[in-house]
Amino acid sequence: MSSIGTGYDLSVTTFSPDGRVFQIEYAAKAVDNSGTVVGIKCKDGIVLGVEKLITSKMMLPGSNRRIHAVHRHSGMAVAGLAADGRQIVARAKSEATNYESVYGEPIPVKELAERVASYVHLCTLYWWLRPFGSGVILGGYDRDGPQLYMVEPSGVSYRYFGAAIGKGRQAAKTEIEKLKLSEMTCRQGVIEVAKIRIYGVHDEAKDKAFELEMSWVCDESNRQHQKVPDDILEEAKAAAKAALEEMDAD
Amino acid sequence: MGGSYGSTLRYKSVERLKPVGKHSLIGASGEISDFQEIMRYLDDLILSDNMWDDGNSLGPKEVHNYLTRVMYNRRNKFNPLWNSLVLGGVKNGQKYLGTVSMIGVHYEDNHVATGFGNHLARPLLRDEWRENLTFEEGVILLEKCMRVLLYRDRSAVNKLQIAKITEEGVTISPPYSLKTFWNFSAFENPTHGAEGSW
Numbered sequence: 001m002s003s004i005g006t007g008y009d010l011s012v013t014t015f016s017p018d019g020r021v022f023q024i025e026y027a028a029k030a031v032d033n034s035g036t037v038v039g040i041k042c043k044d045g046i047v048l049g050v051e052k053l054i055t056s057k058m059m060l061p062g063s064n065r066r067i068h069a070v071h072r073h074s075g076m077a078v079a080g081l082a083a084d085g086r087q088i089v090a091r092a093k094s095e096a097t098n099y100e101s102v103y104g105e106p107i108p109v110k111e112l113a114e115r116v117a118s119y120v121h122l123c124t125l126y127w128w129l130r131p132f133g134s135g136v137i138l139g140g141y142d143r144d145g146p147q148l149y150m151v152e153p154s155g156v157s158y159r160y161f162g163a164a165i166g167k168g169r170q171a172a173k174t175e176i177e178k179l180k181l182s183e184m185t186c187r188q189g190v191i192e193v194a195k196i197r198i199y200g201v202h203d204e205a206k207d208k209a210f211e212l213e214m215s216w217v218c219d220e221s222n223r224q225h226q227k228v229p230d231d232i233l234e235e236a237k238a239a240a241k242a243a244l245e246e247m248d249a250d
Numbered sequence: 251m252g253g254s255y256g257s258t259l260r261y262k263s264v265e266r267l268k269p270v271g272k273h274s275l276i277g278a279s280g281e282i283s284d285f286q287e288i289m290r291y292l293d294d295l296i297l298s299d300n301m302w303d304d305g306n307s308l309g310p311k312e313v314h315n316y317l318t319r320v321m322y323n324r325r326n327k328f329n330p331l332w333n334s335l336v337l338g339g340v341k342n343g344q345k346y347l348g349t350v351s352m353i354g355v356h357y358e359d360n361h362v363a364t365g366f367g368n369h370l371a372r373p374l375l376r377d378e379w380r381e382n383l384t385f386e387e388g389v390i391l392l393e394k395c396m397r398v399l400l401y402r403d404r405s406a407v408n409k410l411q412i413a414k415i416t417e418e419g420v421t422i423s424p425p426y427s428l429k430t431f432w433n434f435s436a437f438e439n440p441t442h443g444a445e446g447s448w
Contacts, residue, residue: 065303068301069300069302070301071301072297093301097294101290215303225303226303227303
């Protein structure tokens with residue numbers, strides 16, 4: 001899979017003879033090697049989930065947040081280089097508040113996704129900037145309903161029903177495709193995301209220790225982005241573990 | 251509930267009491283456009299606080315301090331926000347009531363007022379305020395103060411709202427008016443002592 005772009009991969013302003021920009025592809029690799037991030041769009045909202053790999057036993061649970069609120073009605077889950085991701089979130093927050101102060105209404109999720117994608121793309125156009133080594137899944141609820149977007153380090157942004165980035169994305173995408181998302185509420189969605197995460201990670205025997213971070217924007221949370229309440233999260237983890245045991249029993 | 255246009259009392263339904271976040275309430279007098287600007291600052295402040303999503307939220311003491319900084323710094327630049335603000339709230343069982351003026355003078359007390367309220371209402375409150383007033387008793391006391399102000403402050407309208415802040419949250423009553431009495435004998439024939447006047 002890894003092709004050596006000798007000579008054509010030194011700068012983001014260089015194309016290779018077969019029309020690829022290698023620096024951007026390498027940036028995408030940084031995202032691929034990070035913990036899985038999953039987002040799904042349910043009937044009444046969005047659920048975002050992050051597999052936070054615990055690098056040290058001394059880390060406090062709940063620290064190192066990977067999901068950030070961008071505005072009242074939307075949130076962003078980050079994969080890849082954490083510091084790069086923080087920059088993207090900061091930019092998104094600033095775009096959102098600027099839009100609201102100019103136009104008087106919360107930024108439509110589509111507009112926010114376009115602005116974020118545009119900013120990420122900007123950093124792939126100049127040799128004195130490097131591309132962001134992180135991708136984000138952006139979920140929000142505006143008057144067109146709940147929407148889910150994914151922005152990659154190349155600056156590409158698409159709208160999705162279900163998206164996954166990071167290590168376990170192939171397994172996660174397969175699982176998401178099996179779900180009937182249009183009939184699911186966010187409550188059920190939270191359980192499904194926990195299952196996907198615990199399935200996807202469980203197969204990777206090397207990184208056993210992880211923390212599950214989840215957030216949602218749905219009718220139940222009053223269309224505000226917030227962390228999934230602890231009791232619902234515990235319920236979801238328990239249901240996921242039970243389903244996992246069932247799977248193993250076969 | 252009045253909003254002035256110079257010395258004319260032009261707007262008679264201005265809501266000058268607004269909730270701030272989960273724990274506080276702000277009341278303003280003075281320039282309404284500056285109050286709207288202050289509300290924008292506070293909305294941004296509360297939004298940033300909410301986006302941390304860390305279980306903490308700004309309480310009345312913090313909001314009061316923020317407003318003090320804003321008002322004082324504007325005054326230092328000779329560009330004040332022309333308001334007198336009252337800030338009250340409850341957080342974790344702690345009650346708080348404070349005020350900030352347009353020049354940045356700020357203090358907290360058991361009873362505060364803006365403008366003419368300082369001259370007409372606070373003496374009444376100093377005499378009659380007690381530590382364990384019930385809400386209903388408090389309303390009666392406030393209405394007494396508002397009635398005095400209605401009679402004596404020329405820029406008052408007979409339309410007011412009472413707001414209540416408890417640990418559970420903020421409720422602002424719909425506007426209502428006070429009963430007044432104008433049938434004093436001295437008002438009956440006003441030109442009695444000076445024929446030809448009105």
